[in-house]
Amino acid sequence: MKNKGILIVLLVLTITLFISACTPKNAPSDNDNSNKELEKELREKDNKISELEQKIKELEEDEEIEGDDHLLTTLVKVLESLQKEDMEELKDYIHPEKGVRFTPYPYVDLEKNIVLKRDEIVDVFNDSKTYIWGSYDGKGNPIELSFKDYYKEFVYDKDFLNPQIIGNNYIVSSGNSLDNVKEAYPDSKFAELYFKGFEEQYEGIDWESLKLVFEKQEGKWYLVGVIHGQWTV
Numbered sequence: 001m002k003n004k005g006i007l008i009v010l011l012v013l014t015i016t017l018f019i020s021a022c023t024p025k026n027a028p029s030d031n032d033n034s035n036k037e038l039e040k041e042l043r044e045k046d047n048k049i050s051e052l053e054q055k056i057k058e059l060e061e062d063e064e065i066e067g068d069d070h071l072l073t074t075l076v077k078v079l080e081s082l083q084k085e086d087m088e089e090l091k092d093y094i095h096p097e098k099g100v101r102f103t104p105y106p107y108v109d110l111e112k113n114i115v116l117k118r119d120e121i122v123d124v125f126n127d128s129k130t131y132i133w134g135s136y137d138g139k140g141n142p143i144e145l146s147f148k149d150y151y152k153e154f155v156y157d158k159d160f161l162n163p164q165i166i167g168n169n170y171i172v173s174s175g176n177s178l179d180n181v182k183e184a185y186p187d188s189k190f191a192e193l194y195f196k197g198f199e200e201q202y203e204g205i206d207w208e209s210l211k212l213v214f215e216k217q218e219g220k221w222y223l224v225g226v227i228h229g230q231w232t233v
Contacts, residue, residue: 068189071214071221075191078212078223079161085151087122094118095215095222103227104134104143104154106177106211108184116147125151137177137232154228160193160210167192173209177232181211185225188213192229205231 074093081090094100099117103109114131116124124147133143133150145153165172171179172194181190194209213225 068221070219071189074214074221074223075212079193082156083159083161085125085156087125090223091118091121093223094121095217095224097217098215098222098224100223101225102133102150102155103225104150105137105232106173106175106179106181106227106229108180108225108227109134110184137230155210155226157228158195158208158210163193163209164196165192165194167194167209173207173229175207175229175231179229181213181225181227185213185215188215188224189221190214190225194229207231 078090078093081087081093094117096118099115100121101108101110101113101115103113112134114133126148128146130144130146131150133145133154135141136143143150143154167173168191169189170192171181172192173179181188190211190213192209192211195207197204197206198208199206207230209229211225211227211229212223213227214221215224216222
């Protein structure tokens, strides 16, 4: 939070310098070309000032996970529930109206990804019924698994309660797959729990991550998205 405040001050100072630079020290000459160049320069600087002002607004409005005790607590509780495979506990943190969407790779498909409601999550864990969760990367064949098998492969397949890096409303991972978490969940906050890789020989392409996406309702944060991340071809 301290760093964000410093950044805001620096942006304000930058705007001040731009405004100073935009004020001509001498009266413009009567030469048409000089006037046109000056007008162009002023327009460019006005646009830059607008961009900086918008950035300040975004920084001031941004509510980071670390600055919201309830959201941080909810994140930890959800991770603990996932680690223990405790669906009874997890259901209390799932959005009461929207449920939670499960996405096997970084790209969120709002039409095809399966959404489960609170009252479904407990029973589905021990249900042998299979669902089509998407398509396997590189193969194209459907990911046809029971919830429990999907969970072990695309939800908590690593110890995400103890990751190497945590992205606080920030995308840490990078790969060939489009990551559209911010577009798919525009009113959300998310955390990415990230592992840089596991085998030295793969030089980091065996990274994995889990994004947990939260939305606020009536003053409380609820889980709306579980996104598994890994290198895709």
